[in-house]
Amino acid sequence: MATPPTNPKSKINLERATVLLMDSSPQGMDILVQVLGGFGVRTPLRAMAGAAAMDMVKSHLLDLIIIDAQLADMDGYDFVKWLRTSKIEPNCAAPVILMSGHTQVSNVTMGRDCGASFLVAKPIVPRVLLDRVIWVARENRVFIECPTYCGPDRRFKFVGPPPGTEGRRADDLPLEVGMANTPNMSQDAIDSLLQPQKAQL
Template identity: 25%
Template sequence: MNTALPPRLSILIATANSELSSTLAAMLRRLGLTNTRIARDSAEAFRLLSQSPYDAMILDSAIGPEDGIAVTRRVRLNAAAPNRAMAIVMVSGDMPPEQTKDARDAGIDEFIRLPAGAQILAARLETAIAAPRPFVVSPDYAGPDRRRREEPIDGKDRRAPLKRPSKPQGPTT
């Protein structure tokens, strides 16, 4: 399968569901991405994140004991974390819209509603890694710029202008 993703990407799959982990790892292999590790719970995910740099994490919303939203917040808000700016793609079989919004507000880059195939996984990873949105840091948020497009507003815009990278920039490990 053709993809714009560099084959040397290092990806952490974090899900308590072993069948889902195996399926995601197999899809990544079909995409030519073989440098993957699997974490079975949030504690193992944090241990692996503290040991090695990763370009992306595919995170189950219901990983446990912390949920995927809490994991994302901990990764993003820890200024000393070496993987703070990695791409985070959250997967979930059934997530209400308010939780999807909470996940976005915690700092996920992309979201995949399961079941999904390798093409969807590749598209979300490409968006998050090959064409990332600028990384924003504020006192209560760190993660990709939540604005997907610039729109005119009524009144004064207090936000800094959105800066798009001139060429795809992503981690290269």
Template identity: 50%
Template sequence: MATTLDPNGRINFESAVVLLVERSHHSADVLQQIFVGFGARNCLRATTADEAQDIVKRRPVDLIVIDPTIEGGYDFVTWLRRSDLEPNRGAPVIAVSANGAKSGILKARNSGASFFITKPLTPATLLDRILWVVKDNRPFVVSQVYAGPDRRFKFEGPPPGVSARRSTDVDTQLGEAVEPNMSQSEIDSLLKPQKVSL
């Protein structure tokens, strides 16, 4: 998988608390060693959704990496997002799974996961997605049917025929274009300062 990592960029996991939720201890070992390589000193592990619940009830975590296909995995994320556990309810949740089927990805997204990564994992892919999630500034949305990071990545407004659901949505249908798009040179001539000879 292509990454956008800047090799000279800097990361600091020294004080980060990372919760790893994996079915098998070998998979958890892989994740933990990658994070230790990244400099993390506080990796907590859980092999079941119940264990993960116990941990997030007891202490704050900065990042959760979970295989949502463990029993109760998706439900754990939904429960966390709907809980009153601050700051954990808003912690970034990265779902990692060998099953990259669209149905599973949608299920993870709709449960409130921040991002989905398909296995096999590599350190580069994982770090790339972590840095993306850390910079993610999508608002935390709570509605009757969903709680978690805004699932819309683009600000395109509601789908055609659907009423606006938030104050920033434009509730007006845009008509067809009435003239051709401007060329790049026409746009440049409007925006770039030009030298003028007098």
């Protein structure tokens, strides 16, 4: 997933962002709190178990959720799935960064389909995490709700439907370009488009 490079001199302000951090390991939570503190987050909400986090989702307006895939009482994937289908607005659509260490073979597709905004591989590196936070702050993907998936649109590169398929969306364009249905432009018209023109500034 390509991320535009972040200018080191550009400014960010996370002082007023309400961030929920979820990690069942005390040391993992310590790392997250210190890193997010460095980014400027004032007092992040912390939950070490899914049940406590669910209560926070119900009682706080959240701007960002950072969650470990392995929680004490449930999988992080299941929590994200619950959040996305919870209908607790606007938190159900809040940006979610899911962190994963070793991913079990059986959980690879869960990571893709649970509805997280971004997956980050552990170990946590401040530069990588900050890039991802800025990325989810910049994005404005459509929120999809259907029986098999709930979360931000997983197709955000706009490269058309997958090869060999016709696409399921009304605005999917066919891969093959058809015949022109209007007359070709004249060479003069093309030249005039390319010609530099004086502009009054």
